[in-house]
Amino acid sequence: MYIAKECLELRRLTGLEHLRLNFEKEGLQTQHPICQRLFPNLASSKLSSLIIDMIPRIDRTLLSLISRSFPCLKVLKLSVTERLTVERDCFCWCCFEDVLECCVHSPIPDSYGDVGLLAQSYAAALQPLFQLIELQLGVFLSEERMVYQHMVHPDGQDSNCIATSPSTCAICEMFSHEIRIQEEIASRIVFQNLPNLRQIRWSTFFDRPSPGNGLKDEMSFRIGWATFERKDESLVRALRT
Ligand SMILES: [Zn+2]
Numbered sequence: 001m002y003i004a005k006e007c008l009e010l011r012r013l014t015g016l017e018h019l020r021l022n023f024e025k026e027g028l029q030t031q032h033p034i035c036q037r038l039f040p041n042l043a044s045s046k047l048s049s050l051i052i053d054m055i056p057r058i059d060r061t062l063l064s065l066i067s068r069s070f071p072c073l074k075v076l077k078l079s080v081t082e083r084l085t086v087e088r089d090c091f092c093w094c095c096f097e098d099v100l101e102c103c104v105h106s107p108i109p110d111s112y113g114d115v116g117l118l119a120q121s122y123a124a125a126l127q128p129l130f131q132l133i134e135l136q137l138g139v140f141l142s143e144e145r146m147v148y149q150h151m152v153h154p155d156g157q158d159s160n161c162i163a164t165s166p167s168t169c170a171i172c173e174m175f176s177h178e179i180r181i182q183e184e185i186a187s188r189i190v191f192q193n194l195p196n197l198r199q200i201r202w203s204t205f206f207d208r209p210s211p212g213n214g215l216k217d218e219m220s221f222r223i224g225w226a227t228f229e230r231k232d233e234s235l236v237r238a239l240r241t
């Protein structure tokens with residue numbers, strides 16, 4: 001929070017091209033006020049790459065503020081779901097639920113009724129960013145209940161009551177085909193609205209795990225990225241590695 005007080009100092013960074021912010025200490029209530037105070041003071045016409053780690057939610061308000069403040073962005077990477085994998089004292093389901101409640105990791109269906117509505121809303125907010133080449137929206141497109149339903153699956157926790165990820169669960173895996181279709185639908189909508197976009201990625205339980213996302217090997221809550229690229233005029237899912 002102290003950074004808000006020093007905001008005016010940031011105006012001196014007139015040549016800023018790359019900016020990476022960490023919102024781990026912010027919550028659903030403070031996210032927007034902080035962005036509103038911070039962004040106007042950072043608004044540099046030279047900023048081409050913006051990364052915000054551990055943002056509590058990605059919504060139209062945030063994306064509109066970003067596109068108004070930084071119209072020349074070529075790279076935009078936002079992530080909510082990293083909050084679920086961050087180092088903490090206890091990885092049991094009870095403590096994990098507290099972490100889940102403090103962010104909007106799966107905006108469907110509470111924030112957006114379905115994947116089409118979500119993608120249209122995001123795409124409309126991002127439309128001013130016509131130079132955007134690479135976009136990361138770190139939320140799940142599976143429904144919010146997937147995480148909670150997994151909790152009671154036989155593989156929902158390991159022998160130490162530690163929360164496991166749907167990515168390693170045979171029951172959740174049955175929904176993977178449907179979710180992969182949803183990820184493709186959303187990507188297609190965003191690509192249509194951003195003509196220069198080459199790559200988009202979403203958080204997912206059903207694709208390649210992200211390298212170096214801070215997970216220790218023993219931590220079992222695995223999250224991956226669903227990555228799509230524009231090849232000629234068609235949409236291609238980047239292969240698992
Ligand atoms: Zn615990």
Ligand SMILES: [Zn+2]
Pocket residue numbers: 094095096098
């Ligand atoms: Zn607890």
Ligand SMILES: [Zn+2]
Pocket residue numbers: 149150151153155156166169170171172173
């Ligand atoms: Zn499951």
